[in-house]
Amino acid sequence: MSNISIAQFHKVFFEESLEGLDAMEAALLALDEGGDAELVHSIFRAAHSIKGGSATFGFPDMAALTHEAESLLDQVRDGRRAIDKSIIELMLRTVDCLRGMFDRAQSGQPLANGESESLKQQLAAAVGHAGPTATKVAAKPAAASGWIIQFRPHAGMLAGGNDPLRLLRELAALGQLVVEAQLDRVPTLDALDPTECHLGWRIELTGSVSREAIAGVFEWVEDECDLSIEPLVAAAPPPAPAVEAVSAPAGAGGAAGTTRSAAASSNDAGSVRVGIDKIDGLIDLVGELVITQAMLDQFREEFDPSRLAMLQQGLAQLARHTRTLQESVMGIRMLPIGSVFNRFPRLVRDLSQKLGKQVKLELVGEHTELDKTVLEKIGDPLVHLVRNAIDHGLETPEKRRATGKGDIGTLRLEAFHRGGSIVVEIVDDGAGLNREAIIAKALQKGLIKSGEGISDDEVGELIFQPGFSTAAVTTDLSGRGVGMDVVRRNVVDLGGTVAIKTRPGNGTTFTITLPLTLAIIDGLRAAVGDECYIVPLVSIVESIQLPAEAIRSVTGGGELFRFRGEYRPIVRLHQQFGCTNARQNIEDGLVIVVEADGNQVGLFVDELIGQQQAVVKSLEANYRRVDGISGATILADGSVALIIDIAGLIRLQSRRKAA
Amino acid sequence: MAKILAVDDSASMRGMVAFTLRSAGYEVAEAENGQLALDTAAASRFDLVLADVNMPVMDGISMVRELRTRAEYKGVPILMLTTESNTDKKMEGKAAGATGWLVKPFDPEQLLATVKRVLG
Numbered sequence: 001m002s003n004i005s006i007a008q009f010h011k012v013f014f015e016e017s018l019e020g021l022d023a024m025e026a027a028l029l030a031l032d033e034g035g036d037a038e039l040v041h042s043i044f045r046a047a048h049s050i051k052g053g054s055a056t057f058g059f060p061d062m063a064a065l066t067h068e069a070e071s072l073l074d075q076v077r078d079g080r081r082a083i084d085k086s087i088i089e090l091m092l093r094t095v096d097c098l099r100g101m102f103d104r105a106q107s108g109q110p111l112a113n114g115e116s117e118s119l120k121q122q123l124a125a126a127v128g129h130a131g132p133t134a135t136k137v138a139a140k141p142a143a144a145s146g147w148i149i150q151f152r153p154h155a156g157m158l159a160g161g162n163d164p165l166r167l168l169r170e171l172a173a174l175g176q177l178v179v180e181a182q183l184d185r186v187p188t189l190d191a192l193d194p195t196e197c198h199l200g201w202r203i204e205l206t207g208s209v210s211r212e213a214i215a216g217v218f219e220w221v222e223d224e225c226d227l228s229i230e231p232l233v234a235a236a237p238p239p240a241p242a243v244e245a246v247s248a249p250a251g252a253g254g255a256a257g258t259t260r261s262a263a264a265s266s267n268d269a270g271s272v273r274v275g276i277d278k279i280d281g282l283i284d285l286v287g288e289l290v291i292t293q294a295m296l297d298q299f300r301e302e303f304d305p306s307r308l309a310m311l312q313q314g315l316a317q318l319a320r321h322t323r324t325l326q327e328s329v330m331g332i333r334m335l336p337i338g339s340v341f342n343r344f345p346r347l348v349r350d351l352s353q354k355l356g357k358q359v360k361l362e363l364v365g366e367h368t369e370l371d372k373t374v375l376e377k378i379g380d381p382l383v384h385l386v387r388n389a390i391d392h393g394l395e396t397p398e399k400r401r402a403t404g405k406g407d408i409g410t411l412r413l414e415a416f417h418r419g420g421s422i423v424v425e426i427v428d429d430g431a432g433l434n435r436e437a438i439i440a441k442a443l444q445k446g447l448i449k450s451g452e453g454i455s456d457d458e459v460g461e462l463i464f465q466p467g468f469s470t471a472a473v474t475t476d477l478s479g480r481g482v483g484m485d486v487v488r489r490n491v492v493d494l495g496g497t498v499a500i501k502t503r504p505g506n507g508t509t510f511t512i513t514l515p516l517t518l519a520i521i522d523g524l525r526a527a528v529g530d531e532c533y534i535v536p537l538v539s540i541v542e543s544i545q546l547p548a549e550a551i552r553s554v555t556g557g558g559e560l561f562r563f564r565g566e567y568r569p570i571v572r573l574h575q576q577f578g579c580t581n582a583r584q585n586i587e588d589g590l591v592i593v594v595e596a597d598g599n600q601v602g603l604f605v606d607e608l609i610g611q612q613q614a615v616v617k618s619l620e621a622n623y624r625r626v627d628g629i630s631g632a633t634i635l636a637d638g639s640v641a642l643i644i645d646i647a648g649l650i651r652l653q654s655r656r657k658a659a
Numbered sequence: 660m661a662k663i664l665a666v667d668d669s670a671s672m673r674g675m676v677a678f679t680l681r682s683a684g685y686e687v688a689e690a691e692n693g694q695l696a697l698d699t700a701a702a703s704r705f706d707l708v709l710a711d712v713n714m715p716v717m718d719g720i721s722m723v724r725e726l727r728t729r730a731e732y733k734g735v736p737i738l739m740l741t742t743e744s745n746t747d748k749k750m751e752g753k754a755a756g757a758t759g760w761l762v763k764p765f766d767p768e769q770l771l772a773t774v775k776r777v778l779g
Contacts (some may be wrong), residue, residue, distance in 0.1 A: 006675060006766065006767065008678075009671040009672075009674050009675045009678075010673055011670075012671040013669075013671035013672075015670075016669055016670050016671055042715070044715050045668070045712070045714070045715060048713045048742065049669045049672075049713070050667065051742060052669070052672060052711075052740075052742045052763040052764065053671055053672055055742070055763060056670065056672060056675065056763055056764040056765065056766075057675075057764075063764070114661035159727070159733050159734055159756075159778075160727075160733055160734075160753070160756055160757070161735055161737055161757075161758030161759075162736075162758050162759070166777070167778070167779060169775065195733065195734070219759070220753070220758060220759030220760070221759075223750060224752055224753075428675050430684070451762055635695030645695075649671055649685050
């Protein structure tokens with residue numbers, strides 16, 4: 001039973017321990033900047049919990065390492081040792097090592113490695129006892145034929161929850177008892193306090209019982225009674241070796257309980273832990289509700305007019321409730337961005353130390369909430385941008401002084417709501433992009449034809465171009481480095497955008513805009529021939545009707561139209577997706593101007609049907625990935641409409657142009 | 660069946676204790692720190708309290724001390740779930756009014772054996 005019932009708590013244990021490690025790390029870093037005693041307590045508590053849990057849940061290597069860490073922390077906590085940089089460093093490395101151990105534990109690999117062993121020894125050396133802690137070797141139980149026990153509880157024993165009767169029963173379970181009560185201290189009735197103990201006992205216990213077993217019974221009350229345990233001398237020790245009694249297992253019998261399928265619930269007041277599939281199921285349900293509502297909506301036009309008012313009222317209510325339910329269910333998926341931000345103090349500290357830079361990290365808006373999926377995937381792009389900011393954006397103290405800035409560079413991570421989006425800004429007050437070097441590199445890479453007349457914004461865009469960044473770039477260019485195209489791709493895959501603003505000499509700002517949720521999008525329904533497509537509302541700039549003469553054909557079959565003073569390519573959706581019965585003449589249909597990653601194109605469609613909320617169903621999960629399509633949704637009449645991936649479509653378009 | 664209050668800030672430890680006891684038929688309430696445990700203990704009467712020592716907000720020792728000042732919890736068994744094999748530390752809990760202790764790590768069988776030992 002123990003294996004089964006313990007293993008089911010592993011997941012919770014891993015989760016809470018990783019949170020504990022995050023808390024330890026944060027507190028250690030705060031301590032590094034001069035924190036108070038409460039920080040030491042919280043670090044100690046986290047280590048202590050992990051130690052207790054890992055021992056209980058069957059991870060002795062982890063327990064051994066945290067035991068040493070805890071001992072060291074205990075000395076700090078008790079004031080026996082002052083906290084210093086070396087201890088913080090050692091603890092931070094222990095935190096990292098434990099994270100690795102948890103990773104390995106989750107995939108069932110052996111936990112200990114050279115690093116954990118070496119850390120354990122370093123911690124032990126710091127505590128002041130080298131080598132592994134001495135294991136208690138139990139003295140060989142001295143068997144006797146029996147014992148005489150003198151037991152007199154102090155008056156207050158009952159108040160502490162220990163009942164002498166229980167102790168006597170436990171003794172009875174060990175062997176044969178002869179009990180003699182000592183009544184000499186029982187007061188007269190008028191002076192008797194029934195909540196106090198007044199009796200004592202002389203107990204003769206016969207049987208092959210070890211002293212330890214008896215001491216075990218009295219373990220909890222040693223301080224609450226007068227106790228003596230003497231071998232029974234009256235019975236002569238058996239001289240004949242013939243009848244060597246085999247000692248029966250002593251101690252309380254291990255009674256195994258029956259396992260019932262009672263699910264263990266944890267009521268964390270501060271946080272909600274819900275399986276993501278359950279939430280996804282709920283979201284699906286809400287999706288159905290949204291569809292039902294849309295379906296009902298259709299009756300409005302084909303209904304007996306006398307009942308119209310009622311139907312409309314009911315529909316309005318359904319719509320309101322649907323939205324409320326949708327919002328609250330979405331809320332379950334939302335988590336504060338702080339959990340991602342929290343990894344940066346450590347990263348910034350380590351990186352700035354390594355590079356000899358001084359960086360002040362400001363985190364703003366940690367409580368801003370993001371969809372869990374977005375949150376999980378935004379970490380890597382942010383790490384990339386923060387690394388780049390410290391590596392290439394912020395200058396060394398000497399350089400900063402030379403340009404009249406303070407020694408300490410500032411790096412600000414800020415998250416906030418803007419409209420229906422979440423914005424995350426990474427702002428540094430470093431040198432800004434090196435315009436000349438970037439243009440030179442772009443020329444060399446053939447990304448641009450000439451460096452003339454390129455605006456600062458366009459220079460910023462260049463670093464996002466695939467092929468601009470190579471490993472070599474970081475070494476010979478003081479601008480920003482590797483893989484910015486990957487950063488942008490990651491963000492775009494989340495339905496977001498990345499923009500850059502640079503102020504030469506004053507720093508750079510990256511602005512990441514992310515959707516609140518990936519599960520439901522607002523879109524415009526557009527008809528193309530027999531098909532219907534959803535165009536995400538956030539990407540739409542304008543819808544226009546173009547006269548035939550506004551179209552410029554270019555060699556290679558492309559079409560352009562003039563919009564706000566610039567020529568934009570036209571993407572004929574019916575050609576793109578092979579739709580039949582679609583309108584062919586531009587002047588017969590509509591052009592929807594859409595934008596992604598700073599590029600605009602015109603989508604040629606037959607007509608717009610209306611605005612609608614689309615519950616996104618994954619195409620990859622149900623079919624396969626299709627370029628230019630981000631997913632599918634179910635319409636009010638039950639038919640399927642595909643949702644257009646604007647950024648993907650534009651990429652497709654530019655690739656075709658290049659081909 | 661007896662009612663037991665399980666107090667531990669670690670959700671996994673608390674979950675394991677509660678699950679084991681519920682499987683054995685006990686009625687179990689949970690609290691994640693000493694303060695919440697005091698509130699729970701006031702709302703309903705328990706036959707046994709199992710409490711972790713190190714917890715945020717209010718630790719187990721302070722919780723026991725406070726609980727023992729309440730008339731309805733005089734004599735109710737309270738066990739400390741402790742990782743301390745050190746006698747002094749165990750005695751700290753006893754001095755505050757604890758009945759006894761269960762040393763971590765323990766497995767479900769040890770837990771049940773101890774609980775049965777106390778509740779009879």
